[in-house]
Structures are given as structure tokens and as C-alpha cells.
Amino acid sequence: MTARVLINVPKTAKRGEIIDIKTLIAHPMETGYRTGPNGTILPRDIITLFTCAYNGVEVFRAELSPAVAANPFIAFSTVATESGTLEFRWRGDNGFAASATAAIAVE
Amino acid sequence: MRLPLVAPLLLCAGIAAAGEIAPADRRSDSVLMRPELRAMQDDDSANPGMLAVLDGEALWNAGDKPCASCHPGGMRGVAARYPAIDAALGRPVDLEMRINLCRTRHQNAAPFPYESKELLALSAYVAHQSKGLPIAVADDAATHPFIAEGRALFTRRQGQLNLSCAQCHDDNWGKSLAGATVPQGQPTGYPIYRLEWQGMGSLQRRLRACLAGMRAEPYPYGAPEYAALELFLAFRARGLAMETPAVRP
Amino acid sequence: MIRRRDFALGAAAAVLAPPARAERPALDEMVRRITGGAALRPGRVTLDVPPLVENGNAVPLAVAVDSPMSEADHVRAIHVVNEKNPQPQVISAVLGPRAGRARLATRIKLADSQKVAAIAEMSDGSFWGATAEVVVTIAACVEEVK
Numbered sequence: 001m002t003a004r005v006l007i008n009v010p011k012t013a014k015r016g017e018i019i020d021i022k023t024l025i026a027h028p029m030e031t032g033y034r035t036g037p038n039g040t041i042l043p044r045d046i047i048t049l050f051t052c053a054y055n056g057v058e059v060f061r062a063e064l065s066p067a068v069a070a071n072p073f074i075a076f077s078t079v080a081t082e083s084g085t086l087e088f089r090w091r092g093d094n095g096f097a098a099s100a101t102a103a104i105a106v107e
Numbered sequence: 108m109r110l111p112l113v114a115p116l117l118l119c120a121g122i123a124a125a126g127e128i129a130p131a132d133r134r135s136d137s138v139l140m141r142p143e144l145r146a147m148q149d150d151d152s153a154n155p156g157m158l159a160v161l162d163g164e165a166l167w168n169a170g171d172k173p174c175a176s177c178h179p180g181g182m183r184g185v186a187a188r189y190p191a192i193d194a195a196l197g198r199p200v201d202l203e204m205r206i207n208l209c210r211t212r213h214q215n216a217a218p219f220p221y222e223s224k225e226l227l228a229l230s231a232y233v234a235h236q237s238k239g240l241p242i243a244v245a246d247d248a249a250t251h252p253f254i255a256e257g258r259a260l261f262t263r264r265q266g267q268l269n270l271s272c273a274q275c276h277d278d279n280w281g282k283s284l285a286g287a288t289v290p291q292g293q294p295t296g297y298p299i300y301r302l303e304w305q306g307m308g309s310l311q312r313r314l315r316a317c318l319a320g321m322r323a324e325p326y327p328y329g330a331p332e333y334a335a336l337e338l339f340l341a342f343r344a345r346g347l348a349m350e351t352p353a354v355r356p
Numbered sequence: 357m358i359r360r361r362d363f364a365l366g367a368a369a370a371v372l373a374p375p376a377r378a379e380r381p382a383l384d385e386m387v388r389r390i391t392g393g394a395a396l397r398p399g400r401v402t403l404d405v406p407p408l409v410e411n412g413n414a415v416p417l418a419v420a421v422d423s424p425m426s427e428a429d430h431v432r433a434i435h436v437v438n439e440k441n442p443q444p445q446v447i448s449a450v451l452g453p454r455a456g457r458a459r460l461a462t463r464i465k466l467a468d469s470q471k472v473a474a475i476a477e478m479s480d481g482s483f484w485g486a487t488a489e490v491v492v493t494i495a496a497c498v499e500e501v502k
Contacts, residue, residue: 038481062447063447065447066465067438076461077458078455087389
């Protein structure tokens with residue numbers, strides 16, 4: 001099952017305008033330092049990498065550590081250069097992979 | 108578990124006389140939170156509870172006989188009336204119990220376990236549709252005995268600390284207990300995203316945590332005491348706006 | 357780049373070795389590793405984090421850097437590190453002129469009351485930073501992990 005994702009990207013923007021993007025993804029971000037109910041350590045399970053590509057060009061990248069809170073929220077900015085697609089990708093432990101896209105119309 | 112060391116001191120200090128909060132003084136617990144948490148709650152793009160609402164929307168429309176097939180008009184206003192008396196059972200049920208009763212009675216489906224991701228998602232989705240609407244549980248001959256039962260549970264001293272819910276949440280709300288502000292305990296935003304749990308949880312789970320924190324024995328999941336207590340709490344919160352999904356520390 | 361490799365190596369070592377809270381580098385040492393020994397200049401970086409939080413599991417944090425974000429003069433990366441968690445790294449973001457504005461907002465976990473530092477790595481090789489102190493409290497009634 002793919003992880004639930006919530007993306008906030010403006011649908012339209014003026015060319016050259018700086019837009020604010022908010023992303024939210026469902027993930028436990030288990031640190032590897034917590035003990036479970038039977039006393040054993042809960043193994044680490046985190047998202048390690050988040051990227052945003054704008055018409056195929058990477059415009060933002062973040063390396064996450066266990067200190068990022070569960071259900072990671074990442075907000076950043078990018079310049080609305082042209083109409084097209086923003087592609088968001090998350091990768092992490094245990095082969096975790098998720099992606100989402102958002103279309104933007106730039107005039 | 109951490110011992111609330113200040114609690115015995117509060118009792119010794121001779122706290123204010125017991126009594127329900129005056130209607131005009133009732134507030135959502137959101138008001139006592141720090142602004143950063145309120146901002147997280149108010150921004151649908153940042154509120155982690157919205158992930159559960161989206162999951163619930165998907166579940167609502169999924170399956171051979173989806174919930175949507177019997178409820179094409181949506182569920183606006185429904186959660187604001189819960190807990191409600193179930194005619195067949197003759198006693199109140201909360202939203203999670205109602206969802207499971209629908210599954211077994213009308214959808215030929217097994218009930219979801221308490222606190223399961225699916226049950227919380229559906230409950231969050233349904234309750235979110237009442238966001239902004241005033242809590243309005245029935246206040247009639249059928250509900251009065253259960254509201255009274257809930258009130259008795261709320262005001263009863265229990266557990267190793269011999270504390271009642273009312274002593275903190277009616278008599279000392281707004282004051283500090285071990286570095287945290289005591290809320291009124293108004294259930295306006297359930298199911299909530301609780302930072303302590305790093306996830307979603309129902310009012311029943313929160314009440315179990317309260318009981319354990321008071322060093323009292325929590326009733327088992329699904330116990331009638333919870334429905335009565337939740338009904339009383341909703342009655343106590345009548346008129347306050349629903350906020351699901353709320354974010355709580 | 358040496359700094360990026362240090363970061364990746366630190367993360368890899370943490371995965372392979374069992375958690376050892378005593379072994380993590382101090383905040384100042386971590387900052388030194390990121391800047392490669394270069395001076396960390398105060399200013400230009402705004403670190404927005406509440407001074408007191410009700411719970412350390414999700415502390416809202418925002419970093420903004422005063423920069424024209426032009427080809428000639430921009431923020432290359434923002435690093436956030438902590439003082440007392442088992443590991444010093446929190447998050448590292450790679451930016452560039454396409455960002456328009458050098459900013460990053462997220463939510464972090466803080467195991468205890470401690471300092472947090474944000475470091476901006478500029479295109480001219482300079483490093484600028486800001487530190488903040490966060491007091492982490494917890495609810496009076498808590499349950500254990502289910």
C-alpha cells in the first residue's frame with residue numbers, strides 16, 4: 001500500500017513568482033531508539049530522502065534523519081519558471097518509496 | 108510512566124470547591140495550546156490528522172457496498188450528535204462503535220479493531236464533516252440516565268491518587284500541572300492526532316490514558332462506561348464547535 | 357564534497373552500530389564538521405522554533421536565510437543539528453537559485469530540552485548560523501508505548 005500524501009501547490013502562478021509548497025506524508029519515522037511493549041528495541045524505519053523535481057529538474061532535496069517528526073511535514077519555496085509538473089519523491093529504509101505529482105500553470 | 112508529583116500537593120492545598128464549569132467559561136482545549144500547535148491544527152496542509160481524513164474518504168467509497176451507497180448526501184452534522192442511543196442496544200454508542208455496527212449489520216463486514224488505522228480513518232472522515240458545527244447530543248428522557256452515569260464517573264474519586272476527573276478538569280483547568288496546562292477536557296476534535304502517540308487516537312484511548320495516568324484501572328475497550336462518559340463529556344461540551352481532526356500534545 | 361560525505365557516513369554509522377547516546381559529537385563539534393572548520397558567522401539566518409513545547413515529538417521548526425538567491429549569490433544548503441538527541445543531525449536541505457527564497461519548514465523530534473542550530477552554506481563558501489534553545493515539557497498524564 002502506498003503511503004498517504006498531502007501536497008499543497010498553487011494551481012497557477014505568474015512567471016518568476018516564488019511559490020510556497022507544503023508536503024505531508026504518512027510515515028512512522030521510527031527512530032530505532034524506542035523500546036516496544038516486550039522490551040526489545042523497535043527497529044529504525046525512516047524516510048531518508050525527499051526530492052522535488054520541476055519538469056524533470058531537481059529544485060529541492062532534503063536528507064532526513066530520525067529526528068524528523070513522524071508523518072514528515074516539509075515546506076519550501078521554488079520559482080514558478082514554466083507550466084508543467086512538480087514531482088515529489090520520498091525514499092527510505094526497508095525499500096520505502098512514494099511519489100506524488102502536482103500540475104502548475106504558469107502565465 | 109511518569110508520576111504526576113504535583114497532584115498530591117494540589118490536594119493538600121485545599122483546591123476550590125467542586126462544580127461544573129459555567130457555560131460561558133467553557134472553552135475548547137485548543138485555546139489553551141501554544142500558538143504553534145494551534146497553527147498546525149488550523150492548516151489543513153500541515154495537520155497530520157488530515158492524512159487520516161483522506162484515508163477515511165478512500166475507505167468510505169471503497170468495497171462492494173461502500174458507506175457512500177447508503178449515505179449519498181454525506182455526513183455533515185452526524186458526528187456532532189454522537190454519542191447517540193442505539194435503538195437495538197438500548198444504550199449509547201460512540202462514532203467508532205456506530206461505524207462497526209454499520210459494518211456488521213449493513214455491510215456484511217467484520218468490525219475493525221479498536222484503534223485500528225481503518226477505524227480511526229473512517230471516524231476522522233465522518234467527524235471532519237461536522238467541523239465547525241456545535242456539539243449537539245440528544246438531551247432527552249432516553250439519554251438522561253446515561254448522562255447521569257457519565258457524570259457520576261466523571262466526579263467519582265478513583266485510583267491510587269484518589270482523584271476524580273472533575274478535580275483537574277472542572278476545578279483547576281487553566282492551571283499548571285507538572286509543566287503542562289490543565290485543559291477543560293472538552294472532546295471537540297476527536298479522533299485526534301496526539302503528539303504523544305505520534306498518531307491518531309480515539310476519545311476512548313485518551314480516556315484510558317487519563318485513567319492510567321490517575322493510577323486507576325482503565326475499563327476494557329468497548330466497555331459501556333466509556334460510552335456513558337463520552338456522552339456526558341459531549342453533553343458538557345454542548346455548543347462548542349467540532350474541530351476534528353484536532354492536534355493535541 | 358567532504359561535508360556531505362561526513363553527514364552520510366554519520367548516518368550510516370548510526371544504522372550499523374547499536375544506539376550509543378554517549379558517543380555523539382557535541383553541538384560545536386558537529387557545526388565544525390559541517391563548516392569544515394571554517395568560522396560560522398552570526399546573522400542572515402533566522403531560526404524559528406518555539407522556546408517551550410508541550411511535547412518533543414513534533415516541534416515546528418522553520419529556517420529562513422537572507423539571500424538574493426541569484427546565480428552569483430545563493431544558499432547552497434541548510435543544515436539543522438541538535439545538542440542532546442542520540443544523533444546530532446536533524447535535516448539537511450539542498451537549495452539553489454531555483455528556490456527563489458531560502459526557507460525550510462518542518463517538524464522535528466527533540467528528546468530533551470536543548471539547543472538547536474541552523475547552518476546556511478553559501479555559494480561563496482561562507483557559513484552563517486543561528487542557535488535557539490528549546491524547553492521540552494510533557495503532559496502530566498502519559499501512557500507507555502502501546
